[in-house]
Amino acid sequence: MTATRLSSGGSSIDRSRPVSFSFDGRKLQGFEGDTIASALLASDVAVVGRSFKYHRPRGIWGAGVEEPNALVDVGGSVARTPNTRATTELVLDGMIAKSVNASPNAAVDRNAFIDRFSRFIPAAFYYKTFMWPDWHLFEPRIRAVAGLGEVDARWQSPAAAADQINRHCDVLVVGAGPAGLAAAKLAASAGQSVILVDDQHEPGGSLNHRTGEIDGRPATAWAAETIGALSATGHTVLPSTTAFGIYDHNLVGLNQRHGDGRPDTLWRVRPRRIVLATGAIERPLPFANNDLPGIMSADAALVYLRRFAVLVGRRVVVATNNDSAYEVARALAEAGADVTLVDSRKDGTPAVPEGVSLTAGRRVAAARGKMRVEGAVLDEGTLLDADCLVVSGGWTPTIHLFCQARGKLAWSEAQAAFLPGDPVEGMAVAGAAAGAVSLSGVFESAAKAMPGATAAPRSTGVEATGGILAAWPIPDARGRVWIDYQNDVTAKDVELAARENFISVEHLKRYTTLGMATDQGKTSNLVGLALMGAVTGRTVPEVGTTTYRPPFTPVPLASFAGARGGELMSPVRRLPLENVHRARGAVFQEYGGWLRPAHYGGADADADCAIQDEAGRARQSVALFDGSTLGKIEVMGPKAAEFVDFIYYNTMSTLKPGRCRYGFMLSENGVVFDDGILVRLDEYRFVVSCSSSHVASVHARLEEWRQDRFGRDAVYVHNATSEMATLTVSGPNAKKLLATLGLGLSLDDADLPHMAMAEGMFATDPVRVARVSFTGDRSYEVSIRADRAEPLWARMHEAGMAFDAVTIGLEALMILRAEKGYIVIGKDTDGTTLPHDLGVDGPRAKRKGEYVGRRSLFTDVAMPGNRQQLVGLAVARGEEPLATGANAISREGGKLRSQGFVTSSYHSPTMGRPIALGLIERGAARHGEAVDIQHLGMVRRATITGPCAFDPSGERLNA
Amino acid sequence: MQLFHCPFCGTRDETEFHFGGEAGNIRPDGADVPADRWANYLYMRDNPKGAVREVWVHMNCGEFFVMERDSVGHEVVSSTSLDGAGHAR
């Protein structure tokens, strides 16, 4: 036994509440408040995982987010979460934790043999070795052996979506250690609203385990009082919350963990001012075998002692190059350990703590041991017996967020660290993140971070004295010196990268994978680039750093997704009569963002029958159809007529009030963008009835031309699509059915001819009746307030009984319109189709006035020549319909060439044969010609015809 | 995530806006506009680095406006409603 739980102490644990959990199948005990790491240490579990590449045994290094080794897959009552840092996750009763990249477990790993071949598998070994014949042949096996945690295949997204919260505040303080608390306190006392976040479960930072006095109070008490006062005065204090990224205009992303199975909460905070009090991360020391279990950050050893009452060893060597480890040595000695302090500095070292022996001016050259540390060899050869080796290689300020905000770093040779350089607007850095090494220095920087602040807290306690003697890896040192624990990068890998000329810091990263693991090199980056500098004769700032990018620590994708999943991923638009259609057995499908009845009755296998039946019966008597999704965009104002003339390809200003006209809208590149009916209500008022799926884009287009070309006072545009329902009555008996509704308007063909509009009343509601047709039969579109549509629809069905009326869905309507050769934009056209390709050449040839897309109709490519034109395609009665999308092919010089393709294809129940539309080269001039249609290797013959297959003379419009 | 200023609604999140093109891309009218002039209008963009003038639309209210901003540092300098005279594009 080496690491032990002491019988008393531990500020973070509640000894009255024991918890049991399992690790790699072993039942273990801890206390409420323990992290997984502290509970494992308390049970003297030395090996907690296997390394990424070499399967080396690894132990707990740190006590916070920087942890490179102690990753566990955590399960229990909730789904398993891979690669959880054992140092930040609280242990829960019943929790099941499993080491990563180890089988069967971390203590006994059958792939441990790989380490013996390590010198044959340096950086980039896999890329160099498994090139031939194909990396993908080897990849699965390699991936099975290398890596970290496993994704749980049974994982399901939680029933509740992650909350997302947007907040503004005056000051956001990141980090609730001494600097953050002081800055928050100063901001609050200046009357500013404060959000204070800390990624630890217990805010307080170093005050939770370092001693000191602040304003005459013990540091821990001062921290608790400060946090209590902030909460009590309405400020927001968020523990277990990581500020993971800074985005444009000082947006800060926070991820809040709840620890009770609830999904994390994502906060988007827009502070006026950001104070980064993110502290610093202790670096390892470079010596051979510095990755052995039992080698730990000195600061972490103090955390485990003071907060969790875990003494990490009995015979402890404390190796350091700076003052911060002296308090650790003293505390360990006081707790009963034999402590030897090895300080690489000869002079200027602080007073040696009582009961500690100091070896000054010496470095640890190597660690001894196999599965855990057994001793330390000093550079002059002395072997120190030890069951734990705690190290401090200096402190790396946590400046990730500063750099994400495009802050530039400045190298401090004295502190052997990058510090924040020139300030970033709206942001200040305070405390250890800004290079402060003593409490008084921390408070000084906190006061500077809050300009105009009142008096900063005053501290008494341990003050730093000596400086730091940089401890970077020495090139060509003996043994294996680990730089990046998590991705298994050694000093030799960095030296290899330099030899192979991967000397740019970004190349170094990609070539060796230094800093690319889930910890993003929090303990290793600086050490790696210092070595690269030493090998290539450059200074650390000359080597530079890689780019800092969000997130600081991994954030669950569920946090970013929030409620945007399932039905809410891309919500459908719904018809006002949806429930009425459902009651009639409608089968719904999404069409262009709308959920609409595809057909009524006939689920799955019978769908085709139902559709054919609807389309067939629609021609016989009368059909009812819900066309509420059709656009109803009102255009009004003194220049409304001039406006629609410009918007449409067709001249529209000549339309008389009460009349309707079909027309195209083009893009500026001449391509047909939408088609539909324009209704003129009166001199200054039109209704644009655009395609259902184009309403938003047509509306945006109208607004753009209105605001940019015509002026807001000249035209007004209002999208009334969802305000009104449109119910269509179509077929030979449409007029008779409509007559029974008593709409109070004349249905006489002289008063209401085809392409005319009239207004009437249904009960107490005004209705608009437009006689336009998308079926080729006499049709009336009746529009009424959406919330009053239901009784009208019911009356239509009631009246329809006498006529054997049929309710049709969108699929039947598609057949009816295709029989007539009526197009659907985007289906029967593509991104190159010009209006004359559809046989509408009049405006192009004759219009004088300006309109959208006009000039593009006269370019070289727009000239008729070899363009694809809209045609019908006929096949013999009894054959299957052509495949939509199939190409019309020809052979030219032995090569297949596409002449166009089938755009719409159905079986027509009325005509008893297949019908199809297509875009075929020069098709308009080739009616009667046969063409080969190829689909999935099969070639069929079709005859090119005009687009309209049914009632070409249009008699049924007035039948 | 940037903050843009809609002249009608005020400062809002960038996700509420759509890009409408470079400002000052004035539309040449007529069927006889030289082909290269028309092609310039349709396809050629300066894509400058630094100070830019662009047309944006606030999708929530439908306001089109000219925004001056910096394409490197992302500072927003000004937002102006269109005057309807066709100078934006």
Ligand SMILES: [Zn+2]
């Ligand atoms: Zn707006």
